[in-house]
Amino acid sequence: MSTRQDDRLRFGGVAIPYHWLAVCSTAVLIGSYLSILYRITNVVGVAGDLLFVVAGALVGAMLLARKLPAWTAFVIGAILLVIGLFSYYATVPGVYLSLEQADRIIADTIALLTGLSVEMMREIETWALSVAPAAVFVPWYLVFRRRYGLAAASGGAVLGFFVLTGDAGAFVTLTGMVGALGIVAFGTMSRYGGTIAQMDVLAVALVAMILLSTTVSVVPGGSASPILPSSGGGGSGGGGGLISNDKRVAIQGSIELSPKVQYTVTSNHGGYWKVASYDRYTGDGWIRTGGSRSYEDQSPPPGTSYEVRQTFTVEADRVDAMPAAWKPIRVMGDMDDKTRISSTGSLSPRSALTKGESYSVRSRVPTKDPETLRDSGADYPSEIRQQYLQLPGSTSNRLKERTSEITADADNPYEKAVRIETWLEENKEYSLDVERPDDEIADSFVFEMEEGYCVYYATSMVTMLRTQDIPARFATGYTSGQRVSEDEWVVRGLDSHAWVEVYFPDTGWVRFDPTPSDSRSDAEQEMVNDARASGESGVDTDESENGTWTPEPTTTTTTTTTTTTTDDEDNSTSDGVDGPNPDPGDPQNPDLGELTSAVTPTETTNSSSEEGGGIPIEPPSREQLLYSGLLAIGVLLTARRTGILQRAYRTVWVRWQPRDDPETDVERAFNRLEYYLAQKHRVRRAGETPREYIASLSHVGVDDRAQRVGSLYERARYAGDVSREHADEAVSLVNDIVRGSKRRQSSG
Structure with a gap:
């Protein structure tokens, strides 16, 4: 068989x-x-x-x-x-x-x-x-x-x-x-x-x-995140707002930034200190494709540019970013061996920099001359088109249509970029307190949201430009910070910022900033003042405590320069030492600092204004609900497999009896008694009557309460003669027996 x-x-x-x-x-x-x-x-x-x-x-x-x-x-x-x-x-x-x-x-x-x-x-x-x-x-x-x-x-x-x-x-x-x-x-x-x-x-x-x-984490340091939430800050070390040079950034909701100083910068020009740029937009964040390589001197941007020589000193305990004016062409001193360069030309340290460490960089910043940019045309290199025109398949047609309406009267890429930049500045309010949308970020910001911060503005502008076949990328870094002398700036965590870089033939990458500046500077000053008033440490250096340095008003004529460079990194002079104006949008005013974190602030908040606040409670995600459901089902089946579920059920069943009609109540009361006696003494044998079973256990302490329950069971089972009082008595007697109550006199 x-x-x-x-x-x-x-x-x-x-x-x-x-x-x-x-x-x-x-x-x-x-x-x-x-x-x-x-x-x-x-x-x-x-x-x-x-x-x-x-x-x-x-x-x-x-x-x-x-x-x-x-x-x-x-x-x-x-x-x-x-x-x-x-x-x-x-x-x-x-x-x-x-x-x-x-x-x-x-x-x-x-x-x-x-x-x-x-x-x-x-x-x-x-x-x-x-x-x-x-x-x-x-x-x-x-x-x-x-x-x-x-x-x-x-x-x-x-x-x-x-x-x-x-x-x-x-x-x-x-x-x-x-x-x-x-x-x-x-x-x-x-x-x-x-x-x-x-x-x-x-x-x-x-x-x-x-x-x-x-x-268990399978790959230490991998990019995958656990489903279950965990606390912890980023790897910036030094306080909210510092941007790391990570290859992947995720756009968040409401944020709160630290006013603590991250760097002091000595430079012949102020400007935006760039940390990184990103080319691939996922709909809810940014990715920098390609790897990084060992540092080597870089070629200057095409077209006219001016030189910026800067030295950064780390004021935070630990940082993993190397800000520099775009475009960095040389790292000076012995830091070149400790530096890597990304696929998009930004700098990063091989290992984290600690407080007191410094590095010097020479940069060539493209001159943002409107006439030159208007005439630059749209003859982009094929590799630029391929890398910087990408859009997710989820990008809506309505975003392209709205952008086409906004740029309808512009006949060149520069004018289109200006129209988009202006539209975002004038139609969206600046706020750190926003709810992150579930859908595609740029589409949601343009059509659904009334306010946001720099990450939302920059993401939307890059996406809108790409719908018009204009190469653009998402950039992160810092604004100048607080100017404390003619050639020195103090950069805090809340100066971190995100902006847009647009590619122009024969010029290279040119910065545009669609985030409203007035709201940013007001919010920054308020945050610094509050931190000073509360006595928070690390908010100032000796120089910044003395207030902001303001240059004397002068009337000078400045000229742009060509990209002349020398091999003498210590003694070469700037071609534009008398100060070509980098950009009408450059934050030469030291109060003009971006207050938001571009991507990875150390602290996040729901910015609730309700008293008592407390820790914000977020509803579980769909993944967490499904994950918990699978776990619950598996635990229940495992309990059944091991008998735990059956034993738990029997433990409750033998101690608690729901009520029904008298005959059913008496039968279940006897079943509970029989189960109890089987667990405590022995199982009733085949062919053994209830009376014989109970009588055989009298020598081990089974008293007349059990005999009374057996008698009531026989009356209910074979004579069908049982009343509500009999049922109440049977249930009560069994309750006493299984709960270990002392013997009491049974009724006749």
């Missing part, structure tokens, strides 16, 4: 083959990492192409699985991957069939496996479309060949890759792990049979995975 169990899972009258449950689990596993690929392709507007490629891979796998053996899945998958990666590397600018290409492939692979997010790759759309067919085809093919272990392993390997790159967050990772577990479990049941009771094993494994996913 065969001992093989059923190969179907049965729920009532419905029977589902375990094989198809394994197929569904494979779909869950594949879907977990496809969600990552969909997200990143949607950012660059090719999500539709991804779905087409995936559909082809799924159909092809199902058809070929009927005719070809399992091992061919890996051959076909390898061929698809090689073709895809060759297509990707062939599209990367400057990479050719040579040793250079091999070096690039190896470098990219190592970078991805050590934590570089795929979202930061330049040709992300080509890469995603290249790897998707193989990642989908192999596990889907194998599950239809009923090679369940290999299907789980191949899909798990793809998911593991995205865990290593930091693109798979805790929720996606957990979902994929559940899918892999389901493939193995249901595949085993399909092959060898199983019962519904074995489903509890899956529940136990699920709970273990959930608990591990909340406490």
Whole structure:
């Protein structure tokens, strides 16, 4: 006689083959990492192409699985991957069939496996479309060949890759792990049979995975964030408002900034001290694609520019940013060995700078001459177009239409940029107290929000410019800060700022700032005054306590200069030493400082004005609710599997009895008594009457209360003669027995 169990899972009258449950689990596993690929392709507007490629891979796998053996899945998958990666590397600018290409492939692979997010790759759309067919085809093919272990392993390997790159967050990772577990479990049941009771094993494994996913970080320092909220500031160290040089920034809601001093700056010109710029807009934040490299001197911007020589001294305990006027062309002294340069030309320290450390930078700032910019045209280099015109697939048509209306009377990119900048300044109010929208940031700010701070203004302007095919990028850094002498500024955390850089042929990147300046400067001064009044430390240096330095009004004629540079970093003089005016928008007034954090303030607040305030309580996200629900279900099933749930139910059942009709009450009272006696002494034997059972236990202390309950049970069961009083008596007697009450006289 065969001992093989059923190969179907049965729920009532419905029977589902375990094989198809394994197929569904494979779909869950594949879907977990496809969600990552969909997200990143949607950012660059090719999500539709991804779905087409995936559909082809799924159909092809199902058809070929009927005719070809399992091992061919890996051959076909390898061929698809090689073709895809060759297509990707062939599209990367400057990479050719040579040793250079091999070096690039190896470098990219190592970078991805050590934590570089795929979202930061330049040709992300080509890469995603290249790897998707193989990642989908192999596990889907194998599950239809009923090679369940290999299907789980191949899909798990793809998911593991995205865990290593930091693109798979805790929720996606957990979902994929559940899918892999389901493939193995249901595949085993399909092959060898199983019962519904074995489903509890899956529940136990699920709970273990959930608990591990909340406490264990797979890749230290990875970019993925846990689902469960945690406290903690950024890596800036020194106080709210300092902007780090992170590759990814997320736009927040309300913020509160620190008035503490971050840097003192000695410079021959004031200006905006840039930290970083970002090219890829995701709809809810920014990413800087490409990596960083060892420092080397940079070429100056094309066209006319003036020189800014600056020295920054760190006043905070620890910082991980190196602000400098754009464009930095030389780091002077021995700091060049300790400096890296990003793919967008900004500086960053190899390790955090601490209080008292300083560095000097020579920059060439493009001259913002309106006539020159109006005549610059729109003949952009192909690499600039490709990198700085990207918009997410979620960008609405109405945003492009509104921008076209705003720029209708402008006939060149410069005038369009000015129109957009002016419209944002005049139509939106400045405020740090905002609620972050759930939808795409730029669209929400333009159409739904009445107020915001610099991050919202800059994000919206960059997006609006890109809808008009004008290359632009999101930049972060600091305004000049408080001017304390002719050539010195004090920069606080609340001077951190975000602005826009627009590309013009033959000039380079030119700054535009759509955030209203008056509201910013007023708010900054108020925050500094409040901090001084409350005696907060670190708000001033010896120089800033003496107030703001104001130059004597003079009437001079200034000229712009060409990009002349020398190799003598110590003795060369500035071509524009007499002071070309950097920009009518430059904050030469020391009170003109941006008060908001561009991206990552140390402190956040809901800015509630209600008395008593307290810690703001935020509602749980959809991911957290789903996560908690899965955990609750898993815990309940685990409790059932281990018998904990049954024991807990019996513990309550034997001590508490809901009331019904008298006959039912007496029968349940006796059942409770019998369960209690079985747990305390022994189980009633087959064929043993209630009276005989209770009498046999008299020698172990079972008294006449139990005998009275047995008598009432026999009357109810066999004579049908029981009253409400009898029922009340039976329930009360059993309550006394199970609760350990002292013996009392029973009624006759």
